[in-house]
Amino acid sequence: MDDGVKRTDEMKSLIFGCDFLLKNNEDESFTYFHEAVGIERYQYKPIDADSIYPFLLVNIGTGISVLKVILVTIVIGFDDLLLMAEKGDHxxxxxxxxxxxxxxxxxxxxxxxxxxxxxxxxxxxxxxxxxxxxxxxxxTEADIAKSLLLMISNNIGQMAMLYGTQFSMKRIYFGGFFIRKHPITMRTLSYAINYWSKGSMEALFMKHEGYLGAVGAFLDTN
Known part of the structure; x- marks a missing residue:
């Protein structure tokens, strides 16, 4: 029995996992409409497996490092920072x-x-x-957190839109540690994509967005 650790490519695993979940789980992806109420904010988008391509996957994780920084708030945890941003006025x-x-x-x-x-x-x-x-x-610190989140989200949205335009894509899937189904992150990214693309592209999120890499790695090694 070979029980050794197997190495897989990170980006390849993310794509494998995303592709598998979109094709095999009809309510995997959804859009977020902040103006709606309750569960109506989450509009699930079943996709025909034959027309799934092309799409852009934007994985916003911990791959970006910023050194020699100062702490702009007393909050250290990322979840707490997002909750603080909800109360802020940018x-x-x-x-x-x-x-x-x-x-x-x-x-x-x-x-x-x-x-x-x-x-x-x-x-x-x-x-x-x-x-x-x-x-x-x-x-206030909440105002700073809100401004920071919007600055990051708008830049990510613009870059995603530019890549999508280059390859004629209409659907942009977001995943990674940055999202984690926080309403404020989904709201800001959805707004950014809609604004920069003038409504021609759609920001989508995934039910199992935290497991894309794990699912893809499992498929790649089995």
Missing amino acids: RKCDTLVCDIYGGSYENLNLPADLIAGSFGKCSRIGKHSYARGDYEHQI
């Missing part, structure tokens, strides 16, 4: 289109609440606000 940190133009910029079709610069207000709001007692505009 408009206190971010510069919006309305902050520049006084409202929407119709010539470029830019809505008033569109982020023009992440953390753009932080250079103006800080010790000076505290010094003059301007408590209304003080930034």
Whole structure:
């Protein structure tokens, strides 16, 4: 009996697992609509196995390292950070289109609440606000967490859209440690894909998104 450890390719395993689950579990993938209520937010998307391709898989895990950082909140756990972000107001940190133009910029079709610069207000709001007692505009850790999440999600969404455009893809599946069915991550990624693609692409999430690599590795070694 050969009970040794077998090595498999990480990316290959993720693709094998995603492909297998989409083909064999009809309610595996879903879209997220934040404006809906309760379970109606989760719209499952059965896909015909014969028309599954092409699709883009974006796995957002722990493969990106940022060194020499400072802690922007007292929260250390990722789940706690996302819960904190739910309560935040990014408009206190971010510069919006309305902050520049006084409202929407119709010539470029830019809505008033569109982020023009992440953390753009932080250079103006800080010790000076505290010094003059301007408590209304003080930034909380929840606001910082929300702004950070939106900055990351918007950048991921734009990159995913660009890759999808390059290969003429309409469906983009998201998975990895970053998602884990947190409503705020699914909401921000869905918004980013819809905005950057002008509604031509769809952000989808997977019921077993945390197990794609494990399923794929099992299939690859058996």
